[in-house]
Amino acid sequence: MDYKIHTPVMVNEVLQILNIKEDGVYVDATVGCGGHAMEILKRLGERGRIIGLDRDDAALDCAKELLNDYRVALVKSKFSELKEVLLEKGIEKIDGILFDLGVSMLQLRDFSRGFSFYSDELLDMRMDRETSMTAWEVVNRYPQHKLEQIFRDYGDEPFARKVAREIVRYRHKKTIDTCKELAELIRKSIPRRGKTHPATQIFQAIRIEVNKEFEELKEGLSQAIELLSKDGRICVISYHSGEDRMVKNFFREEEAKGMLRIITKKPLLPTLEEVTRNPSSRSARLRGGQKLCLN
Ligand SMILES: C[S@@+](CC[C@H](N)C(=O)[O-])C[C@H]1O[C@@H](n2cnc3c(N)ncnc32)[C@H](O)[C@@H]1O
Incomplete structure (x- = not known):
């Protein structure tokens, strides 16, 4: 599929980690323009569900166009509100969750958002x-x-x-x-x-x-682990060594507590072919895990 605004990164690897079940409930915590969510949706049956979150209204408007489907619910919220959002929807457990961190091309390319070095606009950089x-x-x-x-x-x-x-x-x-x-x-x-x-x-x-991104990630990861059902999957793509370190340490702590099996002993990296096709994927690092027991 041709994603015009933002090309989703490491799609095959994400799908492999999430191991989509036809009737599963999945959260895309960083829905952006909906690229990853669309690929998950293609693998769901009639009873499957996706809850797509983003703290950016423009991202949600963009995702709405692609994900116009009764199985998808899009909600404006941030990672730290994950549990609250799902509770409001009557969802107690999920089968998988994806975090594709950082910013999207939609945000970078819109100079009025003040993320880009080349922008003559006021310094802004707020996702929300x-x-x-x-x-x-x-x-x-x-x-x-x-x-x-x-x-x-x-x-x-x-x-x-x-x-x-x-x-x-x-x-x-x-x-x-x-x-x-x-x-x-x-x-x-x-x-x-x-x-x-x-x-x-x-x-x-x-x-x-x-955007208080580190605080948000820490809170989002711990809420995600609580929400996963037994054997549920978590997949995190980071683009920054500090973020990746946080994910690695979090996974190790959860593994030590017997809550998680780490699927990726080392982070997965994009292939050379992907980096050539989509240079923005070059710093991506993907980590995945499987929930072991119910809390
Ligand atoms: C790399 S983009 C995701 C792109 C998406 N996977 C796709 O295929 O189009 C990251 C998105 O996550 C959102 N985001 C970042 N931190 C967030 C947070 N703490 N809570 C909710 N959304 C967040 C950003 O606004 C951005 O739209």
Whole structure:
């Protein structure tokens, strides 16, 4: 299938991990434009169900077009509201759940969302535009030590201190308003590394902070494990080493408690063919598990 806006990543691997049952109930916690959900839907029978969640209204509008089917329910919500959403729908147990973390091309390509280095728009980066904290707030209001910490912790940026210092110095003259303005300041502060834009890691760190992505993931994973029925499957695709570490450690802890069997001893990576076809898949790491006993 040709997905025009966002190409779903590692689809075959996701389907293999989820091991779809025809009459199963599945949650796509990051429904985005609906690519993965569509592939799950194709494998469901008349009694199967998908609950697709996203915190972004634009993503849900996009998914609605593709997933116009009585077996699909789309709900605006975030990972930390997972249990609440399912409870409202009268669902106590699920057969599988997918988390495809990060942002979609729909969000990156819409310059008004303020995620892209090339955007002349105000720094924003909110996945849910109804929340109040924006990237502008982080960049212009956070003290230097806090900026340095998020650049290091969420961006693995070796020049975290230098960039934080340059941002604060610039702020003495004027606020940093647009994405382009920030990207240019970073470009001048640190040496270029390889082909990727020098601002990649800093932008990622700011996005993670704005959307509280690590806190959300931690909460989402623990709610997901509770909701899975015995033998239910969990599949997580991350695009950042910090996120992948969190998933790995969470899986190991659940395995030690006897709650989970780790299916992927090492994370699965996209094939060379996939990376060539869809370069945005290059940093993907997929981990999967099977629920062992009921809590
Ligand atoms: C990589 S995209 C998913 C793409 C999707 N799998 C597809 O095939 O189109 C990630 C999506 O997850 C959403 N998202 C990220 N963190 C979230 C959270 N904590 N709660 C709900 N949605 C979230 C984003 O808004 C984005 O639409």
